[in-house]
Amino acid sequence: MNRKKTAIYPGSFDPLTYGHLDIIERACEIFDEIIVSIFVNPNKKSLFDLEERIDILKNVLKNYNSVKIDYFEGLLTDYLRQKDIKVVIRGLRAVSDLEYEFQYAAANRTLYPEIETVFFMPRLRYSYLSSSVIREIAKFGGDVSKMVPPYVAEKIKEKYYKIK
Ligand code: ADP
Numbered sequence: 001m002n003r004k005k006t007a008i009y010p011g012s013f014d015p016l017t018y019g020h021l022d023i024i025e026r027a028c029e030i031f032d033e034i035i036v037s038i039f040v041n042p043n044k045k046s047l048f049d050l051e052e053r054i055d056i057l058k059n060v061l062k063n064y065n066s067v068k069i070d071y072f073e074g075l076l077t078d079y080l081r082q083k084d085i086k087v088v089i090r091g092l093r094a095v096s097d098l099e100y101e102f103q104y105a106a107a108n109r110t111l112y113p114e115i116e117t118v119f120f121m122p123r124l125r126y127s128y129l130s131s132s133v134i135r136e137i138a139k140f141g142g143d144v145s146k147m148v149p150p151y152v153a154e155k156i157k158e159k160y161y162k163i164k
Pocket of ligand 1: 010011012013014017018019020023089090091092093097121122126127128129130131132
C-alpha cells in the first residue's frame, strides 16, 4: 500500500525558533506531510497564548507546502490515535536532551506500541537554542534576531512593548 507518510512534530513552540525550523526542514525531506502540533499545557504559563502561537506557525511556515498546523491537549498518544498517525518527530540538541527524550519516547511506546519516534539533529549552530533561552533574552530586551525568524522577533518586540 502506498500510503502518504505523515508525521507529527509536537512541542510547545513558545516561541518557534530557528532550531525548530531546522528540524521541520529536515523532516520535510523524509516525510510527505508533517503536522506541527502545539501541545497546550494548561499548567504552564506561556509567553504566547495558543492563538498567537498558531498565528506564528502559520505565518512562518506558509510556504512549506507539506506542513500543516494543529494543536492538542492531553496525551500525545490519544491524539496520535485520533489522527491515525504513528510517527512522532523530536529534536535532539545535545546529549542532555537524550534522557528526557528517551523517557518520553519509551512512555509513549508503552502507551501505544505501534508508534515510532524519529529524532533529528539540528545544525550545530542551532543546537544551543531553546524557547526558554529566547524568552529569557527577550525579557531583558536582548536581540533575538539570529535565533528566531523575523516574524517571531517582531511579535516578541510587540509583546514586550505592550508590557512596558
Ligand atoms: P523547547 O524545549 O525549546 O521549549 P519544545 O517543547 O517546543 O521546545 O520542543 C519540541 C521539540 O523540539 C523537542 O523534541 C525539542 O528537543 C526540539 N527542539 C527544541 N529546540 C530545538 C533545537 N534548537 N534544535 C533541535 N531540536 C529542538
